[in-house]
Amino acid sequence: MMLSLKNIVKYFHRGSVNEVLALQNVCLDVRRGDFICIIGSNGAGKSTLLNGLAGCFFPDQGTIVLDERDITGWPEYKRAKFIGRVFQDPLLGTCATMSIEQNLALALRRGRFRGLSAGVRRLDRDLFREKLRMLDLGLEDRFQDAVGLLSGGQRQALTMVMATLVRPDILLLDEHTAALDPKTGRQILDLTERLVEGMELTTLMVTHNMHQALRMGNRLIMMHRGEIILDITGEEKSRLQVDDLLARFYSLKQDAFASDKMLLV
Numbered sequence: 277m278m279l280s281l282k283n284i285v286k287y288f289h290r291g292s293v294n295e296v297l298a299l300q301n302v303c304l305d306v307r308r309g310d311f312i313c314i315i316g317s318n319g320a321g322k323s324t325l326l327n328g329l330a331g332c333f334f335p336d337q338g339t340i341v342l343d344e345r346d347i348t349g350w351p352e353y354k355r356a357k358f359i360g361r362v363f364q365d366p367l368l369g370t371c372a373t374m375s376i377e378q379n380l381a382l383a384l385r386r387g388r389f390r391g392l393s394a395g396v397r398r399l400d401r402d403l404f405r406e407k408l409r410m411l412d413l414g415l416e417d418r419f420q421d422a423v424g425l426l427s428g429g430q431r432q433a434l435t436m437v438m439a440t441l442v443r444p445d446i447l448l449l450d451e452h453t454a455a456l457d458p459k460t461g462r463q464i465l466d467l468t469e470r471l472v473e474g475m476e477l478t479t480l481m482v483t484h485n486m487h488q489a490l491r492m493g494n495r496l497i498m499m500h501r502g503e504i505i506l507d508i509t510g511e512e513k514s515r516l517q518v519d520d521l522l523a524r525f526y527s528l529k530q531d532a533f534a535s536d537k538m539l540l541v
């Protein structure tokens with residue numbers, strides 16, 4: 277197994293009246309090349325799962341093993357060398373006051389140690405141009421433009437390129453199209469598929485859209501109140517419809533509120 281989460285427990289505000297058990301004993305084995313879509317109602321623990329993987333906090337219990345290394349106690353900056361991330365907010369992945377080229381140069385430095393003074397080399401520039409051309413947004417002709425001048429969709433596309441510029445062992449996408457208009461969102465999803473398939477990236481993608489989750493990836497996980505309650509792969513996943521998914525959800529969780537359904541669709 278490439279990545280194993282074993283019995284991960286995460287509390288927020290433990291011991292106070294606001295205590296939340298955000299992850300309860302989560303176990304997840306990820307194979308190399310898995311493209312996993314994660315769905316679940318609001319507050320199910322989807323973002324907490326991704327944040328825990330990225331090292332934003334340490335779990336209260338459990339272990340995380342990546343390629344036979346126990347990384348449970350590794351800080352975020354150390355994991356950032358092999359994890360690419362894209363968040364919901366297009367403003368989070370890029371630096372507005374820096375140019376497109378400078379942003380890409382920073383992304384290229386991830387995992388490579390070079391002096392901060394190292395300028396952008398010609399070969400790097402060729403690589404940037406090739407990657408930006410793939411977006412078909414004309415950004416390859418705007419290297420010196422500040423990223424703050426770009427639209428949300430353009431910024432999210434750039435963030436996707438930056439997250440995958442140095443091939444990450446794991447790509448984490450947290451509702452990365454939710455803040456975009458539907459057309460731009462579809463373009464970013466299309467780009468996501470091209471990048472993930474082209475580079476054979478092991479990917480965990482959170483989405484609130486069940487149709488997307490059924491259509492994309494080879495595996496689907498549903499979370500509910502801090503637990504993984506469904507894990508469907510391959511053939512079974514490709515046959516599944518939204519109605520089946522809802523039926524499975526209700527058969528597992530009779531106590532679910534009607535509002536959970538609305539939040540899932």
Ligand SMILES: Nc1ncnc2c1ncn2[C@@H]1O[C@H](COP(=O)(O)OP(=O)(O)O)[C@@H](O)[C@H]1O
Pocket residue numbers: 288289296297298316317318319320321322323324325
């Ligand atoms: N930094 C935090 N501090 C306190 N509570 C948090 C924090 N992050 C998440 N939570 C709580 O943990 C639970 C899971 O949240 P989250 O993982 O963001 O859910 P999802 O992404 O599935 O909507 C929620 O009850 C949320 O309020």
Ligand SMILES: [Mg+2]
Pocket residue numbers: 322323324
């Ligand atoms: Mg979330």
